[in-house]
Amino acid sequence: MATRRMRLTRATRANRQERVATRRMRLTAATPGSRAGGLIVTAVLVVLAGLLGGCSAAPTVGATGYVQGAGTVTVLPVGQRGAPRDFSATTLAGAPFSLASTRGHVTVVNVWASWCPPCRAEAPGLQAVWQQFASSGVRFVGIDTRDQVPQAKAYQAHFKLTFPSVSDNDGSVLLAFRDTLPPVAIPSTLILDRSGRVAVRVVGGVTETRLSDLLRQVLGEGS
Numbered sequence: 001m002a003t004r005r006m007r008l009t010r011a012t013r014a015n016r017q018e019r020v021a022t023r024r025m026r027l028t029a030a031t032p033g034s035r036a037g038g039l040i041v042t043a044v045l046v047v048l049a050g051l052l053g054g055c056s057a058a059p060t061v062g063a064t065g066y067v068q069g070a071g072t073v074t075v076l077p078v079g080q081r082g083a084p085r086d087f088s089a090t091t092l093a094g095a096p097f098s099l100a101s102t103r104g105h106v107t108v109v110n111v112w113a114s115w116c117p118p119c120r121a122e123a124p125g126l127q128a129v130w131q132q133f134a135s136s137g138v139r140f141v142g143i144d145t146r147d148q149v150p151q152a153k154a155y156q157a158h159f160k161l162t163f164p165s166v167s168d169n170d171g172s173v174l175l176a177f178r179d180t181l182p183p184v185a186i187p188s189t190l191i192l193d194r195s196g197r198v199a200v201r202v203v204g205g206v207t208e209t210r211l212s213d214l215l216r217q218v219l220g221e222g223s
Helices: 002-030 032-055 117-136 149-159 173-177 208-219
Strands: 072-075 088-090 096-098 107-112 139-145 165-168 188-192 198-203
Touching (some): 072 208, 088 165, 117 149, 165 173
Parallel strands (some): 107 139
Antiparallel strands (some): 072 198, 088 096, 107 188
16 A cells, blocks of 8 residues: 555656646746747748758859850940950861961950850850851851860861860960950850950850841941
C-alpha cells in the first residue's frame, strides 16, 4: 500500500508541474512583448526568404559569361573618341590581320564566342549588314574570345559568316579596347570611324536594323 501511495503522489506532482508549465507558456504567448517578438522573428524569416530567392532568380553577367538582353548603345561625339585603336592577331583561317589595315574605312568590330547564346542570336543580322554595306567600303572583323578554334570555325560555317574573325582565346586582343569594353562584354560591337577611333559602342546584342542605322550615321560624317 505504501508503494502504491508513493506512485500516486509522484504522478499527481508531475501532472501539477505539467499544468503549471502549460499555463506559463500560454501567458507568455499572450503578452504584447512576446507577440511582438514572434512577429519580428516571422518578418525576419520572410525577408531572408525573399533575399535568398532574389539572389538565385536572374543570372548575372559574371555567372553566365555573356550579356543578356538588348544592347546598350553609346554614340561618342567626334571630339571624345580618343586615339585610333590597333591590334594584330591571326584569323581563324590562319591569316595575319592588323586593325590598322582598315584605316580610311568605317569598321565594325564584333566580339563573340561560339558558346554565347546572344552571339548566336545576332550572327545572321551581322552577316546581313556586312553584305549590305561591303560595297560602301565598310570593313567587318570579329574577335572570337575565350573560345576554341574548332568550335569557332563550326560557328562560322553554321551561320555562313564571310567576314574575318581573329582568335583571342586569352583575351589579349581585347586589351586594345580595355578602356571601352568591360572584359565580360560578350557580345559587344564597336563601330570605328575612318580614323580608327571608337565612334559607337554597343554592349550586348545588336539587331540588324539598329546596326544599319548606326553605320549610316558614322558613314555620313564628313560626306
